[in-house]
Amino acid sequence: MLITIADILPPNEIEEIRTMLGSMRFEDGRATAGWSAKLVKDNEQAREGAALTLLRERVTNAIQSNEVFNLAARPKALTPLLFSRYTEGKQYGSHVDNPLMNGVRTDVSFTLFLADPETYDGGELVIESMSGEEEIKLPAGHLVAYDSTTLHRVAPVTGGERLVAVGWAQSYVRDxxxxxxxxxxxxxxxxxxxxxxxxxxxxxxxxxxxxxxxxxxxx
CATH class of the missing domain: 1.20.5 (Single alpha-helices involved in coiled-coils or other helix-helix interfaces)
Incomplete structure (x- = not known):
């Protein structure tokens, strides 16, 4: 199941979150990738710290309080969110998410877009399936959730900066x-x-x- 959900965060909160991320240090995203994903992952992630913990809590609460997300994912547990940045030339090649993260079985993957789509070129989330590929690039504050079993990738960013929060849910309903x-x-x-x-x-x-x-x- 693939679903997009609008307005997880209102515009004023998105702007505050972008400001907070702008003051944080970022590090190589390969630190949180599996051994094979390290070969194709090329992005940056906000470094662990007190500020990141507070930001995670704020955004996680917004996601968990969204009625549509709860109906679609039936979440039992969420992993800690990752805040990822893709500057020009960055990308994430085709991969499947790890089946377990932080002791949580990954049934549903989700991406919350934090940058306005007109501020960067490329950077589409591409979901691969037997019927072809679906490119997803949503307005800031919108979220896409999809099965963690799928192959997917992030297309190269050719200009600007792609900023997202990503996470995974273990569902009460595995199938x-x-x-x-x-x-x-x-x-x-x-x-x-x-x-x-x-x-x-x-x-x-x-x-x-x-x-x-x-x-x-x-x-």
Whole structure:
């Protein structure tokens, strides 16, 4: 399942976060890559420290409080966020994310865009699949979430600076197709309630959604 979510962060917070990152030190991003990903990873990441800890908490809270993200990912746990910077010439070649990070199984990967797309050239997140490639470059404050099992890459930045926060979620529902079914059911249930209120049909959808989640959830 691939989903884009608008307005995780409002413009004033994005500007504050960019200012905070501008005062932080960055280091070689290969430090957090697996042995094979080190060969294709070429970016910088904000260095660990008290300022980064506070920034992580702020952005993580915004992501965790987003209703659409919670319905799509069904997160049980999140990894600590990485704040990555790609200046001109930087890129991240084709790779698959590590299955475990910080003791968390990676079911859902997500990227929160922090730079306005018109301020840099290139730098698209490219999701690879059997049906082809999908290029994603979103407005600042928007997030894309996708299955961690996919091959993906970041295209070379040819001008400006790409700034993102990336993270991974372990889901209560391991299977991507099951997560998508639950998302569709819950969306239909809420739309039905908005149009007609609490009806017998709404109750049946609520029952099915809850019981499927109960059946598939790993606690």
């Amino acid at each position: 991507s197709a099951q997560r998508e079914l639950l998302f569709d059911l819950e969306t239909a249930r809420r739309n039905l309630f908005a149009q007609h209120g609490k009806t017998p049909e709404f109750d049946l959808l609520a029952k099915s959604s809850a019981n499927l989640f109960r059946m598939w959830a790993e606690v």
